[in-house]
Amino acid sequence: MTVYEWMRWLTFPTMPSLLVTVRKDMLTLLGGANGKIRILDVGGRKSPYTIGIPAQVTIMDIPRETDVQQELNLGMSDQIAGWIKKNRSNVEGIRIEDMTRTTLNENVYDAVVSVEVIEHVPDDDAFVKNIAKVIRPGGWAYFTTPNGDYIKNEPPNYNPDHVRHYTKQQLEQLLEKYFNQVEVRYAVKTGKYRAWGRSAYQFRRPVRTIKSLIGNFINRIESKGVADQATGTAHLIASVRKSL
Numbered sequence: 001m002t003v004y005e006w007m008r009w010l011t012f013p014t015m016p017s018l019l020v021t022v023r024k025d026m027l028t029l030l031g032g033a034n035g036k037i038r039i040l041d042v043g044g045r046k047s048p049y050t051i052g053i054p055a056q057v058t059i060m061d062i063p064r065e066t067d068v069q070q071e072l073n074l075g076m077s078d079q080i081a082g083w084i085k086k087n088r089s090n091v092e093g094i095r096i097e098d099m100t101r102t103t104l105n106e107n108v109y110d111a112v113v114s115v116e117v118i119e120h121v122p123d124d125d126a127f128v129k130n131i132a133k134v135i136r137p138g139g140w141a142y143f144t145t146p147n148g149d150y151i152k153n154e155p156p157n158y159n160p161d162h163v164r165h166y167t168k169q170q171l172e173q174l175l176e177k178y179f180n181q182v183e184v185r186y187a188v189k190t191g192k193y194r195a196w197g198r199s200a201y202q203f204r205r206p207v208r209t210i211k212s213l214i215g216n217f218i219n220r221i222e223s224k225g226v227a228d229q230a231t232g233t234a235h236l237i238a239s240v241r242k243s244l
Contacts, residue, residue, distance in 0.1 A: 004087040005052045015048075016197045016216055017188045017223045018235060022049050022115055022144060025239070029111065029140055030055060035090075037110040040134060042099050043117035045076050050113060051088065058093040058109070059084060060102075068161055074120070100126040108134045112141040119145045119153075119162045124174060132178035135242045141179070143238040145171065147186055149230040171236055179240035185227040188234040193218040 001009070012023065026049070030037055035054045044050060044059035064075030076096045084091055097103065100123045112131045121127045131141055148165030151157050166174070168184050175182045188194065196215025199208055226233050 001052055002087050002089050005089060008048055008051050012048075014201075014213055014216060017194065017219045018144065019048060020220060021187055021223070021237070022142075023053070025237070026050070026053055026113065026142065029142065029239070038092075038108075040104075040109045040112045040131075042112060042114040042131065043120075044113070045080055046073070046083070047115060049115050050090070053090065055090060055111075056092045057088075057090050058095060059091055060095040060097065060099060062098050063096050072159075072161055074161060099130055102130050102134065104130075104134045106133050107136045110136055110139045112139075114141070115144045116146075118143055119164060119166070122163050124163075125177070128174055128178050132242060137242055138244045140239065140241045143171075143175070143236075143240075144187070145236050145238075147230070147233050147236050149186075150190070150233060166236060168230065168236055171238055175238055175240050180243045181241040182238065183240070184236055184238045186229050186233040186235070187223065187226065187237045189219060189223045189226055190232050190234045191219075191222070193222065194234065 012020065030053065033054060035056065037055045039050065039055045039057050041050045041057050041059045043061055045061045050057045061076035064070060064077045069075040076094070081094050081096070084094060100121065112135055114131065118124055118127060135141060146162070146165045148167045148170065151165060153159060153162045153165045168186070172182055172184050193215040196211050197219050199212040201209045201212055203209065
């Protein structure tokens with residue numbers, strides 16, 4: 001592992017609930033693979049979700065071309081690609097292309113991870129269809145997205161790069177078109193402690209940093225047992241599997 005990966009690994013327990021939940025879920029899905037599984041991280045660019053996991057990771061993202069992408073830190077640039085190659089030891093490749101029009105062959109990867117991405121994709125059907133295509137039989141995919149049963153993409157939560165926020169039923173119906181095993185649950189309690197934890201840690205602002213740490217700790221506790229709670233939760237998490 002690189003110095004960057006060690007630093008991230010040491011701080012993971014203090015991170016927001018979504019990050020902690022995603023990494024715990026992925027390690028469970030990976031089981032005892034010990035680095036033998038090939039994962040495609042769609043929309044991965046500088047995201048921390050697959051850092052240091054025992055797998056061979058390929059990161060795919062669309063090219064950074066618009067001002068909105070620049071402002072929201074979306075899309076892949078040559079600079080980001082270079083940074084990834086320097087700081088990520090488990091990344092075996094980087095693909096700058098749109099998953100809805102991917103040139104990848106069928107049955108290439110054991111798994112696909114797509115964290116907070118599908119809400120940005122206009123052609124979500126092609127997105128999911130191609131993800132299913134590149135996964136080997138028996139492989140799995142893991143998605144997270146805002147909880148549209150509770151959080152609407154409108155003020156004060158409006159994001160100009162979000163195409164839609166799915167309800168649980170809508171996400172299930174989309175995924176069931178291409179996967180025969182689909183499980184969708186709610187995750188991460190909303191409220192003031194989640195808001196506290198979303199503030200970046202800054203050593204020059206110790207009070208703010210301590211408040212963020214406390215927020216993340218409390219939010220992880222209050223986020224337990226919310227898998228069936230449509231209201232008061234921030235995310236949908238979907239685990240799916242492709243038939244043999």
